Amino acid sequence: MTVAAVAPRSAAARAGLAPGDRIVAVNGRPLRDAIDFQFHAGEEQLALTVERGGITAAKRLERRGSGLGLELAPPRPGDIATCANKCVFCFIHQLPKGMRRSLYVKDDDFRLSFLHGNYITLSDLDDASFERIIEQRLSPLYISVHATDPELRHALLGRPRHSAEILPRLERLAKAGIRMHAQIVLCPGLNDGAHLERTVAELAPLHPHVATTAIVPVGLTRHRERLPALRSLTPDEARALAAAADGWQRRALAELGSRFVFLADEIYLLAGLPLPDAIAYEGFPVAEDGIGLVRQFEDGFARSIARRRRPDHGQSLTVVTGELFAPRLRALLAGGGYDPAAVRVAAVPNDFFGPAIGVAGLLTGRDIQRHLAQAPELGRAVLVPAVAVRDGDGIFLDDLTPADLARDLGVPVRVVQPTPSALLNAIRDS
Numbered sequence: 001m002t003v004a005a006v007a008p009r010s011a012a013a014r015a016g017l018a019p020g021d022r023i024v025a026v027n028g029r030p031l032r033d034a035i036d037f038q039f040h041a042g043e044e045q046l047a048l049t050v051e052r053g054g055i056t057a058a059k060r061l062e063r064r065g066s067g068l069g070l071e072l073a074p075p076r077p078g079d080i081a082t083c084a085n086k087c088v089f090c091f092i093h094q095l096p097k098g099m100r101r102s103l104y105v106k107d108d109d110f111r112l113s114f115l116h117g118n119y120i121t122l123s124d125l126d127d128a129s130f131e132r133i134i135e136q137r138l139s140p141l142y143i144s145v146h147a148t149d150p151e152l153r154h155a156l157l158g159r160p161r162h163s164a165e166i167l168p169r170l171e172r173l174a175k176a177g178i179r180m181h182a183q184i185v186l187c188p189g190l191n192d193g194a195h196l197e198r199t200v201a202e203l204a205p206l207h208p209h210v211a212t213t214a215i216v217p218v219g220l221t222r223h224r225e226r227l228p229a230l231r232s233l234t235p236d237e238a239r240a241l242a243a244a245a246d247g248w249q250r251r252a253l254a255e256l257g258s259r260f261v262f263l264a265d266e267i268y269l270l271a272g273l274p275l276p277d278a279i280a281y282e283g284f285p286v287a288e289d290g291i292g293l294v295r296q297f298e299d300g301f302a303r304s305i306a307r308r309r310r311p312d313h314g315q316s317l318t319v320v321t322g323e324l325f326a327p328r329l330r331a332l333l334a335g336g337g338y339d340p341a342a343v344r345v346a347a348v349p350n351d352f353f354g355p356a357i358g359v360a361g362l363l364t365g366r367d368i369q370r371h372l373a374q375a376p377e378l379g380r381a382v383l384v385p386a387v388a389v390r391d392g393d394g395i396f397l398d399d400l401t402p403a404d405l406a407r408d409l410g411v412p413v414r415v416v417q418p419t420p421s422a423l424l425n426a427i428r429d430s
């Protein structure tokens with residue numbers, strides 16, 4: 001493991017560690033990855049074996065408090081386990097050529113599932129990895145289920161070499177006490193209807209080990225070349241799904257004490273239905289996957305508005321979002337007393353990926369630039385959602401930067417975190 005950063009005056013700094021050092025063992029135990037480091041580095045006294053410039057040395061660390069002041073470098077693409085699947089709906093297969101290389105990494109790595117909540121199929125997981133998950137209690141894990149019918153799942157995963165049967169794998173982890181979050185990418189005409197009902201019914205007995213089952217709609221870009229024919233969910237199908245999910249939730253609540261099945265926000269937005277109340281998300285365990293984020297935002301917005309003496313009238317600016325959330329955001333701002341002629345919400349169509357992609361997180365800099373260039377007025381600033389730029393370096397998916405956008409549009413561009421208070425503060429301060 002390579003040290004990425006050392007906090008000043010921390011235990012790691014006192015031990016003389018520096019960025020670039022390679023930690024090869026902790027208390028004599030060799031490290032395979034960051035999870036091994038976490039697993040072995042919980043003790044108070046640590047003896048690290050460290051390589052620097054070809055020389056190996058021992059470093060002693062004494063943990064005072066919780067942190068060591070040590071940041072490890074993320075795994076390089078070559079160190080990540082990748083999938084051998086060809087899922088019919090894979091988003092990576094639908095990316096155009098020429099984007100940055102990291103976007104094409106088809107990770108299917110249980111370590112990233114544990115550390116970062118990435119979804120894994122378990123289809124290539126060998127016995128040693130199962131044993132490691134169980135021994136190191138790597139829980140929760142995030143599992144792409146899609147269907148419990150073995151033949152259907154095999155087809156959805158693009159007919160991989162190995163059996164794709166999921167239930168025995170989930171049962172093995174459940175028996176060992178590993179907690180899991182299941183996900184179903186819903187492809188109309190393939191794994192919906194009776195198939196979906198079966199999947200939900202066969203996952204439910206694994207609760208509470210399978211803690212939640214999230215249903216998300218398939219995302220189809222305009223770059224589906226030589227890929228299986230698929231279509232997007234229609235608004236009518238989204239409404240029918242919301243009604244079915246309501247029934248499953250009621251039954252699960254009575255039988256399991258949890259609603260167990262949760263729909264992606266996109267499905268309610270597509271259906272034109274209100275989002276369920278916050279209580280129905282049971283603590284928002286999978287909000288990062290778009291399950292309840294809109295409800296959190298809307299409730300947080302109402303609280304933030306109530307705390308402010310009066311809305312900041314008179315600001316003239318443009319707030320960028322995707323087409324899916326734009327009507328909701330306009331309604332929220334109008335309800336909060338903001339003049340829609342002054343605080344304008346720009347619903348930016350996604351030309352890059354195509355009209356079926358309406359979320360803000362997949363907007364490119366050029367689409368924002370092209371759309372806003374046609375606006376009669378932008379006001380004093382343009383606010384872009386932080387979810388559309390990459391963590392760390394703040395670059396859009398197409399490598400444009402907010403500074404490029406500001407230069408092209410001739411107004412300041414501010415990147416705003418996806419929280420109500422950040423948005424309202426940015427409106428006030430711009």
Ligand code: SF4
Nearest residue numbers: 083085086087090106
């Ligand atoms: S598991 Fe399927 S969806 Fe995920 S990266 Fe592999 S092919 Fe794509």
